[in-house]
Amino acid sequence: MATACPPLSLPSTSLLCSRGRSARAGPARRRLSAVRCSAVGEAVAEAASARTAEEPLLVSAIRGKKVERPPVWLMRQAGRYMKAGPLLLPLHFALEHSSVLTYCLYDPLQSYQLLCERYPSFRERSENVDLVVEISLQPWKVFKPDGVILFSDILTPLPGMNIPFDIVKGKGPVIYDPLRTAAAVNEVREFVPEDWVPYVGQALNLLREEVKNEAAVLGFVGAPFTLASYCVEGGSSKNFTMIKKMAFSEPTILHNLLQKFTTSMSNYIKYQVDNGAQAVQIFDSWATELSPADFEEFSLPYLKQIVDSVKETHPDLPLILYASGSGGLLERLPLTGVDVVSLDWTVDMAEGRKRLGSNVAVQGNVDPGVLFGSKEFISKRIYDTVQKAGNVGHVLNLGHGIKWAVEFSISGLTQVLEASRHVEDRVSTNLFAFLSPAPTPSRTTSAAVGTTSSAAISAQVAAIAREINASQSPRLTPHGARRRPVPELLLFFSPHARLLGRHGEIGGSEPAEDGVVGEGEAGWQRTVSPAREERSGGGQVTLEKEGLTSEKEAVRRGTASARWRRSTGSRS
Numbered sequence: 001m002a003t004a005c006p007p008l009s010l011p012s013t014s015l016l017c018s019r020g021r022s023a024r025a026g027p028a029r030r031r032l033s034a035v036r037c038s039a040v041g042e043a044v045a046e047a048a049s050a051r052t053a054e055e056p057l058l059v060s061a062i063r064g065k066k067v068e069r070p071p072v073w074l075m076r077q078a079g080r081y082m083k084a085g086p087l088l089l090p091l092h093f094a095l096e097h098s099s100v101l102t103y104c105l106y107d108p109l110q111s112y113q114l115l116c117e118r119y120p121s122f123r124e125r126s127e128n129v130d131l132v133v134e135i136s137l138q139p140w141k142v143f144k145p146d147g148v149i150l151f152s153d154i155l156t157p158l159p160g161m162n163i164p165f166d167i168v169k170g171k172g173p174v175i176y177d178p179l180r181t182a183a184a185v186n187e188v189r190e191f192v193p194e195d196w197v198p199y200v201g202q203a204l205n206l207l208r209e210e211v212k213n214e215a216a217v218l219g220f221v222g223a224p225f226t227l228a229s230y231c232v233e234g235g236s237s238k239n240f241t242m243i244k245k246m247a248f249s250e251p252t253i254l255h256n257l258l259q260k261f262t263t264s265m266s267n268y269i270k271y272q273v274d275n276g277a278q279a280v281q282i283f284d285s286w287a288t289e290l291s292p293a294d295f296e297e298f299s300l301p302y303l304k305q306i307v308d309s310v311k312e313t314h315p316d317l318p319l320i321l322y323a324s325g326s327g328g329l330l331e332r333l334p335l336t337g338v339d340v341v342s343l344d345w346t347v348d349m350a351e352g353r354k355r356l357g358s359n360v361a362v363q364g365n366v367d368p369g370v371l372f373g374s375k376e377f378i379s380k381r382i383y384d385t386v387q388k389a390g391n392v393g394h395v396l397n398l399g400h401g402i403k404w405a406v407e408f409s410i411s412g413l414t415q416v417l418e419a420s421r422h423v424e425d426r427v428s429t430n431l432f433a434f435l436s437p438a439p440t441p442s443r444t445t446s447a448a449v450g451t452t453s454s455a456a457i458s459a460q461v462a463a464i465a466r467e468i469n470a471s472q473s474p475r476l477t478p479h480g481a482r483r484r485p486v487p488e489l490l491l492f493f494s495p496h497a498r499l500l501g502r503h504g505e506i507g508g509s510e511p512a513e514d515g516v517v518g519e520g521e522a523g524w525q526r527t528v529s530p531a532r533e534e535r536s537g538g539g540q541v542t543l544e545k546e547g548l549t550s551e552k553e554a555v556r557r558g559t560a561s562a563r564w565r566r567s568t569g570s571r572s
């Protein structure tokens with residue numbers, strides 16, 4: 001068998017704002033809340049205890065506490081749907097302490113796509129700390145879901161287990177030497193995350209710093225059977241012929257492999273939580289290819305072993321189990337000991353609840369295809385799901401990941417405002433999470449950011465709409481781009497926006513040196529958070545407004561060039 005490739009070591013200094021970052025020497029152990037994860041039934045009793053700032057809504061909901069609304073996040077929220085073509089957004093912020101009007105042509109809905117162009121290798125994107133943090137944060141900054149999932153893959157640990165793999169565009173995962181013999185399985189090593197994926201620990205730590213407790217930082221791993229299916233099949237599979245052949249003719253070999261994944265994924269979950277993950281989802285996507293009897297032999301015992309091992313050292317860590325198409329296995333899934341079972345949309349939520357029993361919370365289960373529907377249709381389906389799931393122990397999510405073809409409808413604040421007027425119950429905030437970009441943390445509007453009340457969101461959205469109207473910005477289409485309507489969307493300044501802004505066509509040339517990109521007239525300014533600035537060795541990256549004759553001109557010229565300047569002056 002081929003030897004495993006070493007972890008990609010990418011020069012993160014060439015990216016984003018990471019100059020001189022000092023990664024933590026070791027995993028920072030974070031104390032999770034002392035509240036034990038309890039059964040849904042019991043939890044109602046302790047429901048009076050309100051969520052604290054120490055605990056994100058999602059974690060509270062999983063613990064069975066009564067929460068003001070079901071938390072929401074979307075599987076595959078990082079990346080997949082951010083597929084639209086180039087788009088230039090004129091943005092208008094009146095900064096509180098400055099008369100300078102600041103613009104941003106950075107469109108986060110674009111940025112995953114742009115990053116893919118610049119970093120076409122999935123492994124590169126998912127193994128570089130800066131990119132992982134940036135991509136993980138993109139959907140959170142735009143939509144403010146209650147969970148921020150690490151941008152990574154279930155297969156990321158494979159090289160560390162001596163199983164070389166890659167993800168090939170248009171093809172998916174490829175395992176170069178499929179594991180089909182006892183000898184090949186013997187070569188598989190136990191995974192030591194600290195040695196092989198230090199970028200995962202670093203990224204999780206950074207995500208916790210960035211997200212604070214406004215959302216839960218979610219880690220994830222693949223389940224043994226699902227990982228084994230990729231390794232034995234050599235990649236994605238329709239019929240799972242090879243792994244079934246092994247299971248039914250040489251089960252000992254498969255059990256040996258499953259045990260290796262079990263020990264390794266237990267370690268990996270512990271590593272993730274030690275570095276900041278506040279809940280971990282176990283993906284057993286392909287376990288449902290097994291008959292119930294075979295699930296009991298080839299998946300269930302290993303899942304249970306992982307849960308037992310993790311709960312022994314990390315009893316408070318919420319564990320979520322997802323298996324797509326799990327209707328036939330539903331009663332068996334809680335036997336793993338997980339805290340949450342994620343349902344797909346082929347199961348009715350109310351029936352699913354009954355079948356799972358009261359000792360487990362549920363996640364799901366809106367059909368991802370519903371996102372192709374009208375806003376009214378989406379609202380109705382969300383409302384149904386929330387009602388059927390009940391008040392306690394529900395995390396609203398899709399039944400599977402966002403489909404490739406979905407381009408989120410963010411077609412205007414007016415429409416969203418309209419929706420907010422008509423939807424007045426607790427579903428409304430979830431509706432916002434699905435349908436609208438999160439309000440922007442501009443200084444003028446930051447007061448309401450982070451609140452979950454729909455009234456506050458409406459007020460903020462109205463303020464943003466007024467800002468946009470007042471500025472009467474021209475609607476632009478970038479050079480060479482297909483003409484399309486510009487969403488009236490107010491965006492944020494990401495601490496990582498430098499690279500993205502450049503790709504958003506505000507500057508044309510490559511950086512000569514960190515922070516210096518090119519010459520031009522349009523003016524931009526962004527600030528680096530103190531924490532990040534410290535990590536980047538001090539200094540502030542600014543892109544300043546200079547030589548503009550009008551706002552309109554700034555936006556127009558923004559497509560051509562801009563001047564980035566690195567200043568080491570004071571923070572603004």
Ligand SMILES: Cc1c2[nH]c(c1CCC(=O)O)Cc1[nH]c(c(CCC(=O)O)c1C)Cc1[nH]c(c(CCC(=O)O)c1C)Cc1[nH]c(c(C)c1CCC(=O)O)C2
Pocket residue numbers: 074075076077078079080122149150151152153154155167172173220235236237283285324401
């Ligand atoms: C296409 C693919 C990859 N890796 C994998 C596939 C599926 C191939 C198949 O159907 O057999 C394997 C995989 N990766 C993940 C799962 C479990 C979830 C599922 O059932 O889809 C599975 C089965 C989690 C994930 N895989 C990824 C995440 C990222 C975090 C998030 O959910 O946003 C997770 C949890 C990211 C990922 N992983 C990959 C890409 C291209 C991306 C980024 C964009 C996208 O979502 O398509 C490569």
